[in-house]
Amino acid sequence: MANFRPLQPAPMDQEAPLQPQSRSMLPQKPKRTVTLGACVACRKRKSKCDGKRPVCTCCGQKETDCVYELGPNEKPSQAMKRKNEEMQGELSNLRQLYDFLRLRPEHEAMEILRRIRDNPAETSPSQRIQELANFVRHGNLLDPQHTHSSPPPFPREHGQSVTLPSLRLALDAPSNMDSHRLPFPGILSMGVDGPASQRRRFASDTDVSARSGSSTAPPPTSLEAILSPSPSTASDDSTSDPRLLYIRNWTNVTSDTNTLVSLMSAWTTCEYNYYHYLDRDTFLDDVAHGRTDFCSPLLVNALLASACFHSSVVKDREKPFSETLLTTMFYKEARRLWDTEEGQDSLTKLQAGICLFLVLGKHGRDKVGYTFLAEACQIAHRMDLFAIESPSASQSTSHASQTNWQRVQGVTAWALFNFQLTMSFVYAFPVIIDRPPSIAIPYCEDFNSTALFQSECAKHVLILDCVDVILGDSKADGDASKRLEEARTCHYRLTQWWKSRSKHLDPDLMPTRENLLCAMMYHVNIINIFQTTLHGEATTQQSENYYDHARIATLASLKEIHRLLALQQTRHGWVDSITFVLHPITIASFGTLDEISRADMDPRSTSFDSSELYQGLRTCLRALASLTSYSYYAQPLFRLLTQKCQTLGIRLPSEVQATLDSYMTEEWTRNAASLVSSQYIADTHSHETDAENARMDAIISGWEALSLDGTGKMKGPEI
Known part of the structure; x- marks a missing residue:
């Protein structure tokens, strides 16, 4: 008989076929829950914590x-x-x-x-x-x-991050700082590649989003919370002035409302409050209502290009003319619109010319920017803003009242007069407009809110009378005693103006960014008045007495700039400065080096580090080093200053040396030589002997032969 297994009956339809025992599913263990961190109590008990919140199971x-x-x-x-x-x-x-x-x-x-x-x-x-x-x-x-x-x-900027130094560097910093030395600057220095915002330490399980409305908002006890903006910053600005929301209708570069509002806020804080080259209220009224009396796409794009330098919503601000940079896109759009308006004269085009000069000047291309400033001055003349008689309001359109038109004319004319006069001293070119506007200084009915603008208008009228003294043109007269007396008179008139200013402009009582910068520029004006005398030689007893007076006044102004820079650092830091502060920093830096040389101070002596002049120089170095993180033109100025310090044998602070290393590479030097086109003279002492070679163009072109070795001593020809 065959040895086969007996057949079994087929299963009925309602019966499920039996599965082989080998295929039976084994019970699976539940997946292990990964807990990132145990609670404090479970850690102490060494118990297994499941990480549940608000209370774990254990x-x-x-x-x-x-x-x-x-x-x-x-x-x-x-x-x-x-x-x-x-x-x-x-x-x-x-x-x-x-x-x-x-x-x-x-x-x-x-x-x-x-x-x-x-x-x-x-x-x-x-x-x-x-x-x-x-x-x-x-x-x-x-x-x-x-x-x-x-x-x-x-006040915070949108999307801002910071780069923090090591805690050990901060703890090891000497505590016996001189009265003019800044607090540890690296802590407040801004970097574009800094750490992302971190969450706060939790005493309970409540999520950060439940407390602040955003999971990325930094804690109030964190440094980043001080410097980084809340995501609602732009909405807060637009709530306080809803007209800002309509800026998006005037540019094709971006439609991101938050970005545009953030840029407008930064522009108001770091540019408008100081330069005041337009009337903000009438400008925003036209922005909101779509009118073109005091607003135009050209002006808006130029203004936003300039605002990009002051807001960290724009990444890589220190890298100029990158194709993907928001600054570059706004600038190119403004240039296109400028060309389309060729032959047309308007207040908005005049104001855009000032903006475009600022944009290029911040990039170190003031030679190119000069064409826009010169054209703005030509527009003002063609519109009779500087005519003998005040211009009429006949150009007013149906949308603008005569009062608004006259006010905007007055603001634009006086702002242009102040601006071109200041820039002629800063960049050493001839004064373009040699008489003040015939229009009365506006805002007389609202003095307190516009006191700074009116005060600056009065100062520049005085400065215009001192042009020959400041620029040294009176040397041709040949009468040394007359030149000395003119400089003394200019100094007296300037100090009287300073004493008569409103208390609202006192940088100690009201230390706003614009008040501090205006105070620094007042002391820069005093230094300029006396620089010709100090760079010459005293030949008579009278000139020797005047020389001593000039040096005392100059030294006092240098120390006052040092103090104001320290106050700026304490009050505001450098992350959102008015970039024009580069000029008083540079004047104070090289002026301090001149005073150190005149005083025959030995940088190797033990008393040098604690001297008031050296502490003031450190203040300038650290401020300039902080500005390099987002201001491109600060970089070549910083390199020039540090190289002169090393030429004189002055030791650089370690954090300053670390910053300098980034701007000593061949690639950086090559890029700087191709980008910078500037008439700026940083070292005014060199200006007396060889003005052309003292300009930044000539200096940067000779840097390829310079390098620094590990000891910090210069190789190659001296500056």
């Missing part, structure tokens, strides 16, 4: 407090980085408080001490330090209505 069973040191979805390495930033932010706040107590008047320092002692019980020490730092930074001490109130939110 703590819930044991009825213990459940506190996480890590934020939701935060890795331990990220937490370590966040804690490091918080420590550095707190260190920065403490240094600012220290500098405030050291530099400010007695009554203001006592107010801070009172607030330190009056510590609310519900506020942690870190939060209290942050509150006090904000209070100091915003300068509310002298405003009675703010004396016992919280400081306003710190």
